[in-house]
Amino acid sequence: xSVKENTNEAKENLNFIAxxxxxxxxxxxxxxxxxxxxxxxxxxxxxxxxxxxICLDFGMAEKFGGKCNLRFDDTNPTxxxxxxxxxxxxxxxxxxxDWEEREFYASDYFERLWAFAVDLIKRGLAYIDxxxxxxxxxxxxxxxxxxxESPFRNRPVAESLAMFEKMNTGELDEGACVLRAKVDxxxxxxxxxxxxxxxxxxxxxxxxxxxxxxxxxxDFAHGQSDYFEGITNSLCTLEFEVHRPLYDWFVEHLRExxxxxxxxxxxxxxxxxxxxxxxxxxxxxEENHVTGWDDPRMPTLSGMRRRGYTPDSIKNFINRIxxxxxxxTNDVSLLxxxxxEDLNKKAPRVNAVINPLKLILTNYPEDKVEMMCIENNPEDxxxxxxxxxxxxxxxxxxxxxxxxxxxxxxxxxxxxxxxLKGGYIVKCEGYKKDEDSGEVTEVYCTYxxxxxxxxxxxxxxxxxxxxxxxxxxALDAEVxxxxxxxxxxxxxxxxxxxxLEFINPESLKIIHAKVEPSLATAxxxxxxxxxxxxxxxxxxxxxxxxxxxxxxxxxxxSWAKRK
RNA sequence: UGUCCCAUGGUGUAAUGGUAACACAGCGGUUUUUGGUACCGUCGUUCAAGGUUCGAAUCCUUGUGGGACAACCA
Numbered sequence: 001x002s003v004k005e006n007t008n009e010a011k012e013n014l015n016f017i018a019x020x021x022x023x024x025x026x027x028x029x030x031x032x033x034x035x036x037x038x039x040x041x042x043x044x045x046x047x048x049x050x051x052x053x054i055c056l057d058f059g060m061a062e063k064f065g066g067k068c069n070l071r072f073d074d075t076n077p078t079x080x081x082x083x084x085x086x087x088x089x090x091x092x093x094x095x096x097x098d099w100e101e102r103e104f105y106a107s108d109y110f111e112r113l114w115a116f117a118v119d120l121i122k123r124g125l126a127y128i129d130x131x132x133x134x135x136x137x138x139x140x141x142x143x144x145x146x147x148x149e150s151p152f153r154n155r156p157v158a159e160s161l162a163m164f165e166k167m168n169t170g171e172l173d174e175g176a177c178v179l180r181a182k183v184d185x186x187x188x189x190x191x192x193x194x195x196x197x198x199x200x201x202x203x204x205x206x207x208x209x210x211x212x213x214x215x216x217x218x219d220f221a222h223g224q225s226d227y228f229e230g231i232t233n234s235l236c237t238l239e240f241e242v243h244r245p246l247y248d249w250f251v252e253h254l255r256e257x258x259x260x261x262x263x264x265x266x267x268x269x270x271x272x273x274x275x276x277x278x279x280x281x282x283x284x285x286e287e288n289h290v291t292g293w294d295d296p297r298m299p300t301l302s303g304m305r306r307r308g309y310t311p312d313s314i315k316n317f318i319n320r321i322x323x324x325x326x327x328x329t330n331d332v333s334l335l336x337x338x339x340x341e342d343l344n345k346k347a348p349r350v351n352a353v354i355n356p357l358k359l360i361l362t363n364y365p366e367d368k369v370e371m372m373c374i375e376n377n378p379e380d381x382x383x384x385x386x387x388x389x390x391x392x393x394x395x396x397x398x399x400x401x402x403x404x405x406x407x408x409x410x411x412x413x414x415x416x417x418x419x420l421k422g423g424y425i426v427k428c429e430g431y432k433k434d435e436d437s438g439e440v441t442e443v444y445c446t447y448x449x450x451x452x453x454x455x456x457x458x459x460x461x462x463x464x465x466x467x468x469x470x471x472x473x474a475l476d477a478e479v480x481x482x483x484x485x486x487x488x489x490x491x492x493x494x495x496x497x498x499x500l501e502f503i504n505p506e507s508l509k510i511i512h513a514k515v516e517p518s519l520a521t522a523x524x525x526x527x528x529x530x531x532x533x534x535x536x537x538x539x540x541x542x543x544x545x546x547x548x549x550x551x552x553x554x555x556x557x558s559w560a561k562r563k
Numbered sequence: 564u565g566u567c568c569c570a571u572g573g574u575g576u577a578a579u580g581g582u583a584a585c586a587c588a589g590c591g592g593u594u595u596u597u598g599g600u601a602c603c604g605u606c607g608u609u610c611a612a613g614g615u616u617c618g619a620a621u622c623c624u625u626g627u628g629g630g631a632c633a634a635c636c637a
Contacts, residue, residue, distance in 0.1 A: 013576090019579080073637065076637075079637090143565060143632055143633055144633095175635065188565055217635075238631070240637090241631065244567095320576075326570070327630055328575060331588070333587065334575075334586080334588085340599090378597085379600065410598065423596095463598095465596050465598090532598080533597090534599095556600090557599085559598040
């Protein structure tokens with residue numbers, strides 16, 4: 001049944017791809033079957049742009065009761081590695097998608113592709129060209145002028161056949177010749193001007209080793225692989241639009257029945273303040289502008305995972321930006337909104353003081369320890385509560401005290417009262433200052449015993465509420481404050497300037513914080529809201545001896561904005 | 564001086580010939596033991612010109628602007 005008809009209530013708004021598939025299903029195309037594939041080349045790590053493709057490929061299959069294959073597009077041994085295969089699989093699973101037993105490789109089809117190539121030669125539709133890359137390129141013409149035919153274009157079939165064999169035996173050197181499809185050198189579409197089908201590459205392949213010396217090009221592998229797997233919808237990004245006629249040409253000459261896969265293109269993901277190209281990301285890693293592919297500032301899935309982004313936040317973000325044919329640039333603040341939205345519901349609240357200032361309660365007994373019961377998450381009633389030790393000496397945030405506060409400052413200052421969240425209302429009676437630096441070193445307060453959190457008399461209202469940590473119980477932690485990697489909205493958009501010039505010198509600040517003792521058992525990837533500060537997760541570097549937290553994203557802060 | 568694709572508030576997306584709307588961002592407010600959350604309000608939109616039609620964001624024509632294509636990469 002149609003997805004549209006399926007919903008009696010409000011008609012669901014489908015993106016143009018879902019509408020297209022819906023229509024095809026209704027018309028009984030391919031017997032109503034929907035089968036997609038996600039086809040990464042294992043030559044690097046996945047980034048959030050790939051996540052957009054993954055969500056579409058797996059999402060369409062899910063929506064229409066079909067299947068989605070994982071297929072590694074491994075037709076170029078020079079760049080591909082097994083560890084990339086493993087990383088890619090891990091990232092897709094992390095996002096929450098599963099290809100079940102359908103893990104395929106373009107290299108699975110080398111035999112069949114070879115046979116198809118031989119067939120095309122025999123049909124006079126392909127030939128061996130012995131010219132150099134430069135000659136072929138020169139004859140190809142330009143987008144505005146037609147190409148010229150190769151002198152080898154009409155060589156005898158037997159000759160091409162024999163040479164094709166030699167391309168794969170190692171008898172011929174790399175670059176000695178290529179196999180080309182005989183299409184149309186005058187086509188206005190450059191991809192139709194006798195495209196190269198096979199080239200020689202003697203580098204061992206990560207899966208097939210040295211068995212092959214001649215490898216199919218993307219254009220000669222992709223559509224056919226789709227056909228072999230019974231793919232109905234081959235979804236790819238906009239820049240492949242001009243490849244589609246060639247995709248169809250090969251499939252048309254290959255197919256033996258009515259079934260054919262259909263390629264449809266959608267817009268790539270672009271984000272403000274971010275670079276997404278694999279080459280640029282590689283450069284950031286190799287030139288040590290970041291610590292690696294999984295640096296929390298990278299838009300890679302491994303980096304975002306380490307930064308504290310949840311799969312749901314990424315999927316929700318992608319859902320909101322949609323799929324169109326318009327080359328859009330999405331605001332990174334929508335991504336930040338998505339992760340705050342998700343973590344607000346899921347992240348346990350904890351007290352962590354990022355820039356500590358000592359606060360002493362002069363009327364609180366020296367050795368007394370009260371265990372304050374504090375709820376873990378006001379947004380989740382099932383999250384329960386925990387006990388946090390409260391004592392005479394506490395750390396508060398340095399920003400939460402001002403000697404001469406302005407009118408709109410609701411926090412602590414001389415003679416002012418605030419609530420220590422989950423504790424007491426305290427009043428500032430004085431403070432100590434370092435004469436040389438002029439820096440406040442201690443703040444002295446008295447507490448009001450009647451105002452203990454939860455007590456009947458505790459409802460007295462004060463302007464501000466501060467988070468705190470007991471000095472004697474505090475744990476030390478390294479906190480990595482991450483900010484956007486680039487200062488410019490479009491780092492690649494300046495002709496006269498290299499994108500590296502826009503790197504934010506303050507994209508990482510490492511500080512030492514005091515955190516509440518319950519965090520002693522926190523494990524890598526656990527996420528928290530540091531009350532009043534932001535969302536943080538435990539870094540993969542973190543150990544029991546040395547806790548390390550990453551700032552995923554700060555809380556919205558209308559006070560900071562006002563300043 | 565080519566072919567193909569695209570154009571809706573600041574950003575992104577919807578409206579499938581019938582009242583231009585939603586989210587984010589911005590601004591203002593209510594609630595709040597997080598200056599968070601939630602909630603309310605507010606700002607602001609069909610690239611241009613013609614045509615078809617009772618009626619056009621939607622269809623047609625022309626123009627303007629943006630993008631893709633000249634790897635033995637994918």
